[in-house]
Structure formats: C-alpha cells, structure tokens
Amino acid sequence: MAVESGIALRDVTVVRGGHTALTDVTFDVEQGTLMGVLGPNGAGKSTLFDAIAGVLPLTRGTVDLYGDASRRGALAYVPQRDSINWRFPANVHDVVMMGCCRTGWFRQTGKKDRELVRLCLNRVGLWNQRSALMTELSGGQRQRVFIARALAQEASVVLLDEAFSGVDVGAQEGIIEVLQSLRDEGIIVLLATHDLTNLADRFDQVLCINHHVCACGSPDQAFTSTVLEELYGSHGIEFTPDHYRPVRRGS
Amino acid sequence: MIDYIVGPFEYSFMVRALIVSVLVGVMCPVLGAYVITRGRAFMGDALAHSVLPGMVVAFLLGISPFLAAVPAGIVIALLMGSIARRTGVSEDTSIGIIFAGMFALGLVMLSRASNVTVNIEDLLLGQVLGVSQNDVYTSLGLTALVLVGLFTFHRQLVYTTFDPVGAKVVGIRTGFIEYVLLALLALVIVIGIQAAGIVLVMAMLITPAATAYLLARRFVGVMILGAILGAISAVSGLYLSYHVDLPSGPAMALVATLMFALAALAKQQWRVKEAVA
Helix, strand or coil, X not given: CCCCCEEEEEEEEEEECCEEEEEEEEEEEECCCEXXXXXXXXXXXXXXXXXXXXXXXXXXXXXXXXXXXXXXXXXXXXXXXXXXXXCCCCEHHHHXXXXXXXXXXXXXXXXXXXXXXXXXXXXXXXXXXXXXXXHHCCHHHHHHHHHHHHHHCCCCEEEECCCCCCCCHHHHHHHHHHHHHHHHCCCEEEEEECCCHHHHHHCCEEEEECXXXXXXXXXXXXXXXXXXXXHHCHHXXXXXXXXXXXXXXXX | CHHHHHHHHHCHXXXXXXXXXXXXXXXXXXXXXXXXXHCCHHHHHHXXXXXXXXXXXXXXXXXCHHHXXXXXXXXXXXXXXXXXXXXXXCHHHHHHHHHHHHHHHHHHHHHHCCCCCCCHHHHHXXXXXXXXXXXXXXXXXXXXXXXXXXXXXXXXXXXXXXXXXXXXXXXCXXXXXXXXXXXXXXXXXXXXXXXXXXXXXXXXXXXXHHHHHHHCCCHHHHHHHHHHHHHHHHHXXXXXXXXXXXXXXXXXXXXXXXHHHHHHHHHHHHHHHHHHC
C-alpha cells in the first residue's frame, strides 16, 4: 500500500438512549497496526467501532480517516456472531463473494471476482471448505471466512468485534496469525475483545476502554495494575501484571 | 388423460389463467425466499390484507384494482416501518395494527359502495379463472418490474439479509434496500392476489419457498427450486379449480402445503437415516 493511511479520533463522545457510551475518546492508529481493543462487556467497544465505521452519529468529536483508509469501501467489518442472520443459507464461497460487491448496482460476478475469492480463501486456509455452509463451520473457521471477505473487499481497515467469542484458544492463534499477515501488508486491524488472556503480547498496540480511554500503547505500557483495575474492578488485579507480561516470541 | 390436461386450454380464459398462475407460482417464492430467511412472513401477510382499501378505491374509480394496489402496498409498507420507529412500539405490533385497521377499512368501504359489483369471495380467496386480458398484461408488466428490481439489487439484498451491520459498514444504504424489498414484495403480492386472493396469497409467498428451504443448500437454490415448486402448485391448483370447481386460491394453497408436508417428512427421514449411519 503506497499511500500513508490511518485513523485519528479526537474527543469522540457518543450519547445513546440517554446514557454516555463513550466520553472524549482520543487516539491514533497508523497504517499497518494490529490493535487490540480491550474492555469489559458493555464498555463501548461496539459503539467505538460503529463510530469509526461512520454508521453512528457522534454527539461530539471527530473521526478522521486519511490516506488509503478514507477511500470508499476501505472499511470492512467482521461481525459479532449474533448480528449475523444464520437462517440465511450461504456457503463459504458466497460469503467471501459478498466482499466483491462494494459498489455498482448492476455489477454481477465475473471470472475476476471468482479468482479473487479463491486467493482470499487460500490465504485463510479455507479453499477446501468453500462449499461448506456457514452453519457447518466452527467459530474460528467462521471468523476466518469473514476475514477473507474483508480481504476480497480490498479493505485497508478491518474491524473485528468480539472476534474470539465462541472460538477456542487454538483457533484464536490461527486468527491472530492471519491478522498479523494483514498487518504486514499495511492494513489497520482493530480487534475488540473482553478477554485477551495470553494473546496480549501479539498485538502492536492495545487500547483499553471502559467508556473512556483507560490506556493506549504497546501491551507492556498499557497493562498496568491501575488500568486493569479500572477495566475490571479490583478482581482485575488477579491478572496483573505477571499474567500479562509480554513474552516475545521469535525475535 | 391428455384431454384432461390439454382440453381446458381450448378456452381463452384458461390460457389467461395459466399465464397468471405461472407468473404467480414463479414470482411469489422468489420474493418469498427473502421473506422466510428474514423472518418477515407476518409482514407479507399484513401487506396482502392492507391493500384492500386501495383495491376498493380502484373499483369505485373503474380502474384496474391491481394497478391501484401497487401504490397502496408501497405506502402501507412505508407506513409500517415509520409507525414502529416513531411510536416505539415493536415492529410486529405496528404491522398488526395496520393489518387489521386497513383490512377493516377495506371491508367497510366494500359494504358501503353500492355500485361496486365485485364478488368479495373472489377477492379474498382468488379466482384465477376470471382474469381479464388487461390483468394478464398488468401481471406481465409487474413481473418484469420485479425481475429488474431483484436483478439490480440482488447483491445488496443478499448482503443486508445475511449481515445487516456489515452491509452498513461497507456503505450499502440498508434502510433504502429495506424499502426496495418491501416495494417489490407489494408488487408480487398484487400479482399473487389475482390467483390466490388476499387471504391465501401468503401460501404462495412462503410455502413453496419454505419447502425449497428444506431441500436446497444455498439461497439461489431456494429461489430457483421455490419458483419451480410454486409453478407446480399454481398450475395444479388451476386444474383443480377447473375440473373440481374449487376456488383457485385454496386449491393452490393446499397443493403447496401438501408439498411442504412431504418435504418435511422426507427431510426428517433423511436425518434419521444419517444419524443411524
């Protein structure tokens, strides 16, 4: 990706149904960053993603997408499990093909689209399962299909909401590896979860939120006992700080 | 036997009825595939009942009732959405209110309009043997319109049905697509009312699509198989209507229901076999 791109949030405040979901959220994400968004359930993670995606009116503040991230269709969303209509009978190939349809009312699928779908499914290792129905897949495989859809969309920002719910630990590793390869291509990846357990050190940046930004930085900077207490109350201390101590793998 | 099958079509009214039956049989399940996967069956039923006042107005004005039902259906579809949004009542409550209110209004208008000589039973239960040449042209026109709409918005409709949040994020105007679907649904219901009537058009809209849903693996398969099963139901209903003198709507609905029952049984057997093996 040639163009410098990124996301900048300034004082983003969202009031929804009389209660404040986000207060003065300010942070930056640059091109090629894998960021974990951590916070307890109901901390405003989904609201934050909606704000970045531009599908929610902001009460105050600004969300700026610049460079490649600002083009139409640059954002892709890997949905929470319960926001998908599982009654809809779609196989793996169908779902990834949806990524090819960002614009164009009359556009029908062509050879080029099918080739793109094949490439994207190969990257997430699911080409052999292309005819399987989505309901026949495990949680981890479903997430990889949605990541392939984001790839087919040629997204430069990928938002994953509660990406690890219903996904076993082994499969989480596999997802992170795919996301790291996206990051290496310059894509911004934001992954929201209420539980980072032992994967925290695999992220470049961690944003801890509980309606406001508690901490933002590299995992070893962000995870202090104060921050974890702010996120999870005093029992958060149990995790700290040894549990989250980053273990550098490889390098 | 051949006479039993071909004989009826010596009459031009039967040829007209056949054309309309096939259109209804094919188009209702194609839209019905969206209705059942989105869980909007109640909406479809309500829409069919709510177009009655529009049709009565058309009788009074002496224009084709099916032409008048189109704008009525679209207005009602928009109204249902906006009541739910503005008053905060649940969507099915708002659908129920409009459904009953508009149907009642239509019946009252019909009972008051002394110069309207329409058989209410035909309107409610369908009488495909009575369609006029103009009705055939109207149905063909509406079918073409629905096909263009479905083809144009296919990918957006599929995306918003499967993943409404993701669709919004990639820039699909989901609210607009919802209205497109409702408008197409109103058009198809208007075509369907001629054959199956206001009360039973539901059977053509959802039953063949639901049967196909049991048997097909993918959404496009549900649409295609649904269209085939719908056409079989409609044409069988037409024969029953002609030979046994049944109202066409109930005859078509019963064939469609029977097919669903058989498919459900077959699927259950198949599952048991799979579980044993």
